[in-house]
Amino acid sequence: MTPVLRTDALGKRYGRRQALTNVTLSIPARRVVGLVGPNGAGKSTLLNLASGMIAPTTGTIEVLGSRPAADATQLARVGFVAQDTPVYPNLSVGDHLRLGARLNPGWDDRLAQQRINQVGLDPTQKAGRLSGGQRAQLALTLAAAKRPELLIFDEPVAALDPLARRTFLQSLMEFVAELEVSVLLSSHLLGDLERVCDHLIVLAASRTQLAGDVEELLTAHYRLVAARGDLDPPPPGIEVIQATHTARQTTLIVRDTTGTLRDHMPAAEHLDLEEMVLAYLGRAAEPVPTANAGQPLEVSR
Amino acid sequence: MIDFHLDARSGLAPYLQLVQQVQQALRLGLLATGDQLPTVKEVVARLAINPNTVLKAYRELEHQGLVSPRPGVGTFVTRTLTDDSLAAHESLRTELVAWLARAQHAGLDPDSIEALFMTTFRKATEVTP
Amino acid sequence: MIWLTWRQFRGQALVAVAVLATLATYLVVLGLRIRTAYEVNVDCAGCSVETAKDVFENAYFTPLLLTGFLVVLVPGIVGAFWGAPLLAREFEAGTHRLVWNQSISRTRWLAVKLGLVTLAGATLTGALSLLLTWAASPYDKLFDGRFDPLLFPARNIAPLGYAVFAVVAGVTVGLLVRRTVPAMAILLAGFVLLQILVPTMVRPHLQPAVTETVAWTAANARGLMINGTGEVRTENFAVPGAWVLTSNPQMFDAAGNPATQEQIESCPHSEPSVHKACIETKGFHMTLSYQPADRYWTFQWLEFGFYLVLAGLLAGFAFWRIPRGLN
Numbered sequence: 001m002t003p004v005l006r007t008d009a010l011g012k013r014y015g016r017r018q019a020l021t022n023v024t025l026s027i028p029a030r031r032v033v034g035l036v037g038p039n040g041a042g043k044s045t046l047l048n049l050a051s052g053m054i055a056p057t058t059g060t061i062e063v064l065g066s067r068p069a070a071d072a073t074q075l076a077r078v079g080f081v082a083q084d085t086p087v088y089p090n091l092s093v094g095d096h097l098r099l100g101a102r103l104n105p106g107w108d109d110r111l112a113q114q115r116i117n118q119v120g121l122d123p124t125q126k127a128g129r130l131s132g133g134q135r136a137q138l139a140l141t142l143a144a145a146k147r148p149e150l151l152i153f154d155e156p157v158a159a160l161d162p163l164a165r166r167t168f169l170q171s172l173m174e175f176v177a178e179l180e181v182s183v184l185l186s187s188h189l190l191g192d193l194e195r196v197c198d199h200l201i202v203l204a205a206s207r208t209q210l211a212g213d214v215e216e217l218l219t220a221h222y223r224l225v226a227a228r229g230d231l232d233p234p235p236p237g238i239e240v241i242q243a244t245h246t247a248r249q250t251t252l253i254v255r256d257t258t259g260t261l262r263d264h265m266p267a268a269e270h271l272d273l274e275e276m277v278l279a280y281l282g283r284a285a286e287p288v289p290t291a292n293a294g295q296p297l298e299v300s301r
Numbered sequence: 302m303i304d305f306h307l308d309a310r311s312g313l314a315p316y317l318q319l320v321q322q323v324q325q326a327l328r329l330g331l332l333a334t335g336d337q338l339p340t341v342k343e344v345v346a347r348l349a350i351n352p353n354t355v356l357k358a359y360r361e362l363e364h365q366g367l368v369s370p371r372p373g374v375g376t377f378v379t380r381t382l383t384d385d386s387l388a389a390h391e392s393l394r395t396e397l398v399a400w401l402a403r404a405q406h407a408g409l410d411p412d413s414i415e416a417l418f419m420t421t422f423r424k425a426t427e428v429t430p
Numbered sequence: 431m432i433w434l435t436w437r438q439f440r441g442q443a444l445v446a447v448a449v450l451a452t453l454a455t456y457l458v459v460l461g462l463r464i465r466t467a468y469e470v471n472v473d474c475a476g477c478s479v480e481t482a483k484d485v486f487e488n489a490y491f492t493p494l495l496l497t498g499f500l501v502v503l504v505p506g507i508v509g510a511f512w513g514a515p516l517l518a519r520e521f522e523a524g525t526h527r528l529v530w531n532q533s534i535s536r537t538r539w540l541a542v543k544l545g546l547v548t549l550a551g552a553t554l555t556g557a558l559s560l561l562l563t564w565a566a567s568p569y570d571k572l573f574d575g576r577f578d579p580l581l582f583p584a585r586n587i588a589p590l591g592y593a594v595f596a597v598v599a600g601v602t603v604g605l606l607v608r609r610t611v612p613a614m615a616i617l618l619a620g621f622v623l624l625q626i627l628v629p630t631m632v633r634p635h636l637q638p639a640v641t642e643t644v645a646w647t648a649a650n651a652r653g654l655m656i657n658g659t660g661e662v663r664t665e666n667f668a669v670p671g672a673w674v675l676t677s678n679p680q681m682f683d684a685a686g687n688p689a690t691q692e693q694i695e696s697c698p699h700s701e702p703s704v705h706k707a708c709i710e711t712k713g714f715h716m717t718l719s720y721q722p723a724d725r726y727w728t729f730q731w732l733e734f735g736f737y738l739v740l741a742g743l744l745a746g747f748a749f750w751r752i753p754r755g756l757n
Binding site for chain 3: 089
Binding site: 166 | 307309314315341342345346347348350352353354
């Protein structure tokens with residue numbers, strides 16, 4: 001099956017600012033992919049590249065096997081909802097649905113009408129008067145009713161209150177259950193995405209820090225706690241992501257690269273998603289140790 | 302029909318939480334043979350979780366022989382867990398209450414009691430899964 | 431896409447229709463009045479053309495001048511209020527991110543938007559130009575000054591070129607600036623600048639001018655002037671229907687020498703007409719560059735074509751730029 005997103009050494013530069021550096025990814029189909037990272041990490045840049053809103057400076061990007069926004073056919077296969085869910089303020093909700101129906105050959109009007117009714121949007125209401133949550137629902141309906149193979153959302157819930165956040169994710173997951181669509185969505189808060197995604201990409205400082213199926217990632221990461229010095233040197237076959245020391249104790253967050261860690265360290269504990277992501281974000285924020293200065297951060301897969 | 306909930310702080314994978322909630326409902330007699338589980342879409346719409354999580358939980362339950370899917374209709378309970386053990390619940394609970402009283406008497410605060418119980422429980426279940 | 435463009439544009443279109451209806455009514459009334467005045471003052475036995483000109487100038491110079499300005503200004507307004515915001519407003523509100531993700535290529539999106547609005551702008555301007563050309567035709571015939579810098583751009587097909595150019599330029603500026611108000615300001619400034627530069631620096635050279643020696647005649651001269659060094663020049667010498675490019679040419683006498691102050695002053699100048707008649711007998715002549723009357727339509731087409739080429743270049747740039755995304 002074609003990966004929904006494949007990038008090779010993808011880079012994007014705005015003037016002198018490098019927004020994305022050497023990103024190599026391959027995301028399998030039928031996943032709900034969470035793109036997580038702090039503000040300014042390059043999440044929007046990656047999503048805008050994937051939707052073809054902008055063109056890469058270096059490297060290549062393929063979405064569903066084709067160049068993003070290459071033609072009308074490719075556009076029909078991807079539904080993109082940009083940050084702040086833009087809508088035409090002077091057009092009504094009904095006008096937006098008509099817009100969708102006229103500009104998308106695969107438009108599913110039954111689905112669109114049903115969704116609008118279900119979330120209680122008044123078709124005669126001007127889109128400019130909708131609340132943030134309603135606007136997000138309208139944008140979601142518009143993107144889903146064109147029946148794409150991949151839905152992309154840039155920070156869909158960032159501007160929403162907790163209730164609207166929950167409602168939006170419920171709607172989105174209903175679409176996923178009903179339409180068998182792949183989803184790629186970003187957030188600067190892991191908590192927003194934790195429940196919904198089964199594949200994770202952690203982006204920080206314009207580079208990918210971590211990428212993979214959530215379950216595999218959780219299986220491969222451990223916390224090792226031991227008396228200071230006992231883990232020096234660390235056991236073989238692991239990559240140390242984060243090390244913290246107190247006077248007596250050493251805590252390591254590690255990635256088990258060979259799958260044998262439990263054999264010689266039965267006390268190793270698994271992490272939850274948040275701890276794991278924070279360890280990677282912490283590592284990305286640290287200055288690179290001089291010994292590794294010339295070596296790029298590992299792009300994990 | 303059973304109503305699922307998720308506890309983000311439990312540390313347990315979401316699909317396992319769903320599995321446990323079905324098992325618990327079966328044990329407590331809340332679900333009986335022939336009852337239908339909520340559809341994937343219903344669970345997803347309620348909990349805002351990934352449909353694959355629900356599918357995985359249902360597959361696990363199916364694997365344990367507790368439920369079976371009827372294509373196009375839904376997933377139905379095929380076996381309950383309200384076996385003879387239900388009778389034993391009451392006496393076990395009494396013993397546990399007595400143990401808790403002893404622990405309190407020994408000066409353990411609630412957190413220490415929980416820590417002691419959980420570590421012992423984990424160790425015991427790890428040895429005999 | 432046509433539906434969406436219409437849906438976004440219909441408010442402006444309604445305003446345009448209202449403005450057009452008002453101006454059209456005014457121009458039709460004006461045209462009918464001018465025709466009546468022409469019958470009364472010109473097409474009559476024993477009427478003096480000079481008197482008729484005076485009557486016409488008093489009554490219709492100002493209305494025709496102002497409506498003429500309007501016909502030149504309408505393309506600028508259309509460019510600023512329809513062209514410039516067409517893309518800039520989408521970028522400003524971020525709605526391009528919505529519409530670019532429907533199943534329609536950006537090139538087609540731009541083509542439909544640009545096409546429809548250009549068509550609307552050209553239709554509005556064309557209708558006004560046509561009406562004014564019709565309304566003013568008796569007046570223009572009487573004064574025979576079709577190349578006049580105030581008349582030429584406000585008649586026939588030249589305004590169509592301005593309209594097409596202004597809309598396309600507005601759209602392109604909006605694409606580059608991505609903000610509505612600055613795009614409108616830049617478009618208007620650019621449009622006005624071209625309306626000043628083209629008549630002075632481009633239009634006279636669209637065809638090589640005819641240069642020839644012409645006899646001084648009283649009928650075609652306004653007056654004479656003698657400058658400090660004693661050179662005699664004629665003021666605003668007219669060649670019938672032509673566009674004279676040489677201003678105040680120096681006069682030479684029949685022998686080919688520069689005319690002198692004495693030669694002029696030898697004529698009695700108590701009465702202007704007697705003075706002019708006397709000077710005419712002396713056989714003065716001068717060298718003139720001009721665009722002959724029969725080139726009027728060539729110049730209209732060239733002006734139209736010049737703006738159309740500019741519009742084409744800008745549109746080409748926009749269509750090259752738009753699929754490349756906003757980087």
